[in-house]
Amino acid sequence: MNPPHTFARRATAVLSALLVSLFMIVVVNPSPASAAPGPTFTNPVVDTPNSADPTLLYYNGYYYYVATTWSSDVVMRRATTISGLRGAAEQVVVHTGGTAMWAPHLEMLGNKWYLYYSVEQAGGARRTHVSESSGTDPLGPYTDRGILNLMPDNGWAIDAAVLKLNGANYMMFSAFAASDGLQSLYIAPLTNPWTAGAYGTRISAPKLAWELQDGAVNEGPFALQHNGRTFITYSASHCNGPNYKLGMLTYGGGDPLAAASWTKTANPIFQRNDAAGVFAPGHHSFFTSPDGTETWIAYHANSSASQGCGTTRTTRVQKISWNADGTPDLGTPVSTSTVLAAPSGEAGTPVGVRSQYSNLCLDDYNWVTTPGAEVRQWTCNDAAVQDWYLTPVADGYYQLSNSHSGLCLDDKDWATAAGSPVQQWTCNGLAPQQWQVTALGNGYSTLKNRTSGLCLDDYNWATTPGSEVRQWTCNGLATQQWQLS
Numbered sequence: 001m002n003p004p005h006t007f008a009r010r011a012t013a014v015l016s017a018l019l020v021s022l023f024m025i026v027v028v029n030p031s032p033a034s035a036a037p038g039p040t041f042t043n044p045v046v047d048t049p050n051s052a053d054p055t056l057l058y059y060n061g062y063y064y065y066v067a068t069t070w071s072s073d074v075v076m077r078r079a080t081t082i083s084g085l086r087g088a089a090e091q092v093v094v095h096t097g098g099t100a101m102w103a104p105h106l107e108m109l110g111n112k113w114y115l116y117y118s119v120e121q122a123g124g125a126r127r128t129h130v131s132e133s134s135g136t137d138p139l140g141p142y143t144d145r146g147i148l149n150l151m152p153d154n155g156w157a158i159d160a161a162v163l164k165l166n167g168a169n170y171m172m173f174s175a176f177a178a179s180d181g182l183q184s185l186y187i188a189p190l191t192n193p194w195t196a197g198a199y200g201t202r203i204s205a206p207k208l209a210w211e212l213q214d215g216a217v218n219e220g221p222f223a224l225q226h227n228g229r230t231f232i233t234y235s236a237s238h239c240n241g242p243n244y245k246l247g248m249l250t251y252g253g254g255d256p257l258a259a260a261s262w263t264k265t266a267n268p269i270f271q272r273n274d275a276a277g278v279f280a281p282g283h284h285s286f287f288t289s290p291d292g293t294e295t296w297i298a299y300h301a302n303s304s305a306s307q308g309c310g311t312t313r314t315t316r317v318q319k320i321s322w323n324a325d326g327t328p329d330l331g332t333p334v335s336t337s338t339v340l341a342a343p344s345g346e347a348g349t350p351v352g353v354r355s356q357y358s359n360l361c362l363d364d365y366n367w368v369t370t371p372g373a374e375v376r377q378w379t380c381n382d383a384a385v386q387d388w389y390l391t392p393v394a395d396g397y398y399q400l401s402n403s404h405s406g407l408c409l410d411d412k413d414w415a416t417a418a419g420s421p422v423q424q425w426t427c428n429g430l431a432p433q434q435w436q437v438t439a440l441g442n443g444y445s446t447l448k449n450r451t452s453g454l455c456l457d458d459y460n461w462a463t464t465p466g467s468e469v470r471q472w473t474c475n476g477l478a479t480q481q482w483q484l485s
């Protein structure tokens with residue numbers, strides 16, 4: 001119910017609103033700073049402990065993520081946005097029955113998903129196991145399909161990943177060569193997703209200086225294909241030091257099982273960036289943006305040169321580009337303070353958020369693009385500062401990211417008291433940025449914050465442009481009813 005307005009008060013209100021609007025247009029409506037369209041995020045996108053050796057892919061509206069757990073389980077998380085991954089729940093998808101599960105690889109072959117991972121069992125060598133989904137849902141359920149026989153004498157084999165080439169499927173992996181004891185890259189033919197047609201043949205050994213730092217290693221292979229060319233990118237040097245890095249083999253034609261079919265790039269393609277505080281970047285995967293136009297890399301890295309192969313390694317993502325000669329340019333790993341625009345096609349269609357009581361719209365006040373930016377109400381004008389991407393994060397909760405700032409509507413400082421402010425902050429998928437949207441059936445909805453349990457509120461029944469929005473005990477009144485359209 002609206003409080004009573006006398007004509008004089010209403011006229012005053014209109015006049016003051018007009019003056020305020022003129023002032024704001026003159027003084028505080030600068031040409032908008034450039035900002036990334038859609039949600040933004042900062043790395044890491046998945047925090048410790050289950051955050052090394054990531055496989056990340058986009059399928060059917062969600063990003064799906066698996067990584068080393070060191071336990072006997074393979075756990076998976078999914079989110080509709082990269083920034084939503086950090087807060088997404090881990091779901092156990094495979095009980096492996098082994099120990100210290102390493103480097104799960106998720107791949108669709110035919111119309112089923114396959115998880116390849118290594119575990120140790122009953123004191124035997126660490127070997128590659130495979131599980132098969134019942135259908136097209138990456139979350140499963142999964143059936144154990146046994147152990148791939150990749151090396152003689154049930155030998156050690158890790159970091160399996162699928163290569164699809166010339167109409168056939170191959171399994172790339174890392175193993176120790178009997179001839180020289182070097183942990184090298186191997187490839188074996190697959191006669192079906194769970195059967196190797198022969199033992200692996202070696203296609204790369206750590207021989208170059210940059211592959212020998214802290215230990216001679218080639219592991220973590222991942223296929224990258226673009227414009228008809230095929231590359232195998234892999235990790236080199238030992239993960240127990242800061243010089244773990246990525247190298248690349250280029251397919252030159254011929255039998256993929258023959259070492260001669262692959263040419264090693266003389267220098268690393270992705271490595272430590274001390275100035276950015278990124279060390280030992282490696283054991284990666286690649287994924288395509290939701291609209292299919294961009295290629296991204298997901299990799300793990302440490303934040304200190306003294307960290308190693310343990311649970312300090314966190315997952316980071318960034319976009320890659322392509323050189324004129326058709327080879328990938330992975331660039332350099334960015335710092336964890338770098339704000340990145342989300343992969344293209346992630347956000348969907350933005351909406352305005354209009355208060356039923358004030359008839360004003362939620363607004364990135366003054367076109368600010370830095371974390372901590374204010375959110376206020378302003379005369380609805382459909383400008384980018386009033387466009388909000390509503391993306392589901394989990395069980396009925398949504399992230400609201402501003403089209404101009406790329407920042408997310410956020411319960412400032414995790415507050416829980418009635419009257420607490422909201423702000424815009426770098427999207428991180430955590431509870432303070434999760435809003436439960438409840439449709440009231442009258443064209444309006446309430447927005448309740450997951451952390452505070454409070455509702456977005458037209459504070460103090462304001463009706464003038466520039467008025468505050470805050471959080472208040474949910475009461476369903478007009479000041480907490482918002483039209484999302």
Ligand code: AHR
Binds near residue numbers: 053103158159239309
């Ligand atoms: O993170 C566990 C193992 O350590 C991975 O399988 C391997 O790539 C890394 O060296």
